[in-house]
Amino acid sequence: MIPSAFTFYKPDNIEKAVSLMSDFGDEARVIAGGHSLIPVMKQRLTDIKHLIDLSGINEIKGIEITGNQISIGAMTTQVELINNEELFKKAPIIREASLQIADPQVRNLGTIGGNVANGDPANDMPGLMQLLDATYKLSGSNGVRDVKAREFYEGAYFTVREDDEILISISFDAPSGGYAYEKQKRKIGDYATAAAGVILKVENNMCSSASIALTNLSDTPVYCDKAVDIILGKEIDNNILNQVTEACVEQSDPVADQRGPVEFKKYVAGIVIKKALTRAIERT
């Protein structure tokens, strides 16, 4: 499979990349790891005239941790997230989720920036970033702006990013409490049939803080605010976990595809959510 022809650019700083994006508008795309983009280019589902490789821009690579503040450059690969011991200490859920993405070869090239900015509801990082209440930094011809992960996604492959903007980094505070990312998939390398992330704190058997987000259960990631409202301040027992699970499933809106009909996906969603809640509580 051979994609249609394009011109290739490899700028060495973000200003040059942004200026190329504003010159070419919708005819240009940036390429990070390329493992979402190249397959759709090969299938000719997208027609790109100008391809801008971000791999020469060092300022958007790497992981910076200052106290509890974590900032990750958009071009940081999944394997770099997995292998970073300091990040694992501060936010172990990143490694847990990253290891469930694709396969070793894909994780060697796939980046966090590509994963979150593409707007594919099947990607795991958007839900994870909503779970962590992360902030995305976008650089465009009008300067740099911050957008919350919970406000970034509008629909499948539609985000609030403007055509001339490039996602440069992702930042969030180190989470505290128990955590779990549970993903049901048909095989390694597949996207989730349903996946759920949970972070929560339990003090004196009462839930004192919580965050829950879902992957591939709607045309955007789903932040389960209603379920969070239900669990906050409550005593943890099986009854409350069932109520929370039900509220999450209620907020999901999956579509039927090769992974199954809507009823099946909601059923699987219930299972991964309950599992994630249970494991997060065990880890508190």
Next chain:
Amino acid sequence: MEKINVTMTVNGKEETLSVEPRTLLVHALREHLDYTGAHIGCSSSHCGACTIDMNGKSVKSCTVFAPQAEGAEILTVEGIGSPDKLHAIQEMFKEHHGLQCGYCTPGMIMRSYRFLQENPNPTEEEVRFGISGNLCRCTGYQNIVKSIMAAADKIRDEVNVEKKEIA
């Protein structure tokens, strides 16, 4: 479409190619440089038959454009052993019948080559997770896993012998 020059080091030799930017790395290796070890299976980054080593990491060369490999160190199956002098992994695949049709084998070997450097003393489960990006439709993986476990032993023994000789 205009061609551009891409320079990379392949199996220790610096090569400069004139390619269209849309040329996939696997095509550059196979068609421009005649390294046909990297196979094209699914051409959609699922099967791993095109796995090579790029800058010390296993990658699927069907999902990299040639210009993305500018300046890269590339290693293909041709670069790790030869028919007269097989690499320990190749020898163990031969000994333990780690292949049937052979189509996935160069990818399996290149992934094993890097995996055993990342984890020289793996458990069987770690081997299976390590090669989870490579599909084989013949063996059921049983003998591939055996071959990689045996290769891990053999490479460790070789390293120990070298250490003794140096001491």
